[in-house]
Amino acid sequence: MKYDAVVVGAGPAGTVTARFAAESGAKVLVIERRQEIGSPVLCGEGVSRKIDEWGMLDGKRWIANKMEGARIYSPDGTMVKLSAEMAGNETGYVVYRDIFDQELARKASEAGAKILMNTNATELLTEKDKIIGVKAKRYDEDLEIEADIVVGCDGVESKIGQWAGIETRLDPKDLETCCQYTLTNIDCKDAFCDFYLGKKIAPGGYVWIFPKGKDIANVGIGVLGNLSESGMPKKLLDDFISNNPNLKNGNPIRFLAGAVPVANPVESVRDNLILVGDSARQVDPITGGGITHCLEAGKIAGETIGKAVEQQQFDKETLSVYETGWKEAFGKKLKRNYMLKEIFLDFEDKTLNMLADSIKDIKFDEISTFGLVKALVLKHPTLLMKLRPLMKISSEV
Numbered sequence: 001m002k003y004d005a006v007v008v009g010a011g012p013a014g015t016v017t018a019r020f021a022a023e024s025g026a027k028v029l030v031i032e033r034r035q036e037i038g039s040p041v042l043c044g045e046g047v048s049r050k051i052d053e054w055g056m057l058d059g060k061r062w063i064a065n066k067m068e069g070a071r072i073y074s075p076d077g078t079m080v081k082l083s084a085e086m087a088g089n090e091t092g093y094v095v096y097r098d099i100f101d102q103e104l105a106r107k108a109s110e111a112g113a114k115i116l117m118n119t120n121a122t123e124l125l126t127e128k129d130k131i132i133g134v135k136a137k138r139y140d141e142d143l144e145i146e147a148d149i150v151v152g153c154d155g156v157e158s159k160i161g162q163w164a165g166i167e168t169r170l171d172p173k174d175l176e177t178c179c180q181y182t183l184t185n186i187d188c189k190d191a192f193c194d195f196y197l198g199k200k201i202a203p204g205g206y207v208w209i210f211p212k213g214k215d216i217a218n219v220g221i222g223v224l225g226n227l228s229e230s231g232m233p234k235k236l237l238d239d240f241i242s243n244n245p246n247l248k249n250g251n252p253i254r255f256l257a258g259a260v261p262v263a264n265p266v267e268s269v270r271d272n273l274i275l276v277g278d279s280a281r282q283v284d285p286i287t288g289g290g291i292t293h294c295l296e297a298g299k300i301a302g303e304t305i306g307k308a309v310e311q312q313q314f315d316k317e318t319l320s321v322y323e324t325g326w327k328e329a330f331g332k333k334l335k336r337n338y339m340l341k342e343i344f345l346d347f348e349d350k351t352l353n354m355l356a357d358s359i360k361d362i363k364f365d366e367i368s369t370f371g372l373v374k375a376l377v378l379k380h381p382t383l384l385m386k387l388r389p390l391m392k393i394s395s396e397v
């Protein structure tokens, strides 16, 4: 088996990379260890409407609900409303993630990429320390897949990255431990994604309610790893649901648990190797949203692979066009939001209440992130010292 690129993982990062690499003329194989793409779903299923502009998906089968915006609740219940455009990565649509992922895979296949399911990458294939492909197991069969480029799209704490010597394992302070119910028989007539903050509600994270329809929603929680202990996210989520008059009579039809990197990214390029998506930690450290970044980075990765194949150059320098490209697209935003996450972690609930109260009447469809930071500083000059590093980065984003 010999390909220009072998992509490990058929999540959105993998299939979008494969699609654009194949469209650019590369011979691509995607291997996926699961038996069905996108299933089981491990996601809140919120995405930004930016994906409309990119036109990467056909039709509307993948859309469950269209959102008007986000409502953020401080611990005392003060609400700040943001338009879908301003709210960031997760607000725009609530999707059927399994169909969404399968549609992206269909587009990759249409472009000429081959997809092999039930195929688990087990180690890198190397020759004198040079990466020349991957070893994999498919049922009882051992495979050696040769490729000029190995693309690690194998998700959080990427093994492909680790096998190449990149530290993809996460410090608990940079990892959100999450769980989620899909609840039916609840009232979700308002098309808003709701976020609940507070040290008691979700230490270092938040509770979300993402409506999939008028009587059904994903209700989940993320708690920062170093502030969590075994079973804590589920217990806090159960408490939140039983204390909420609308949710407490809901019936769960799905439960899931997973982890999200809320960390600074790792290096995403080496000789003959590229990492895309969660494997490169391209997730927004504030919201935990990663899907749109997978799509943006995957396109740049795929096009870079196409050019590398054309030139028959697979060294780090040639592939660095990808790293420069994704950093230009959203690298500064990730850096700023990581700093913002660290600053917010220090805030007590009463500070969050005070901040929410002071900005609750601002029209957020008219204000940029930089404008929001400025508004906070104007109202609370004592915040200036804490927020000063952000002012510089925000003005550039």
Ligand SMILES: Cc1cc2nc3c(=O)[nH]c(=O)nc-3n(C[C@H](O)[C@H](O)[C@H](O)COP(=O)(O)OP(=O)(O)OC[C@H]3O[C@@H](n4cnc5c(N)ncnc54)[C@H](O)[C@@H]3O)c2cc1C
Pocket: 008, 009, 010, 011, 012, 013, 014, 031, 032, 033, 034, 038, 042, 043, 044, 045, 046, 047, 089, 090, 119, 120, 121, 122, 153, 154, 155, 156, 159, 178, 179, 180, 220, 257, 258, 259, 260, 276, 277, 278, 279, 283, 288, 289, 290, 291, 292, 294
């Ligand atoms: C509870 C939860 C809620 C979330 N909610 C949202 C949200 O609302 N909005 C949002 O934007 N993001 C959300 N995220 C984050 C989002 O799901 C990820 O950012 C996104 O899935 C990353 O895509 P990916 O392709 O990089 O990795 P993944 O989607 O994780 O795909 C990796 C794929 O690689 C395969 N794989 C792994 N190892 C191997 C191997 N050795 N061989 C072969 N295949 C392998 C896996 O089976 C998997 O299919 C959430 C995450 C969690 C856990």
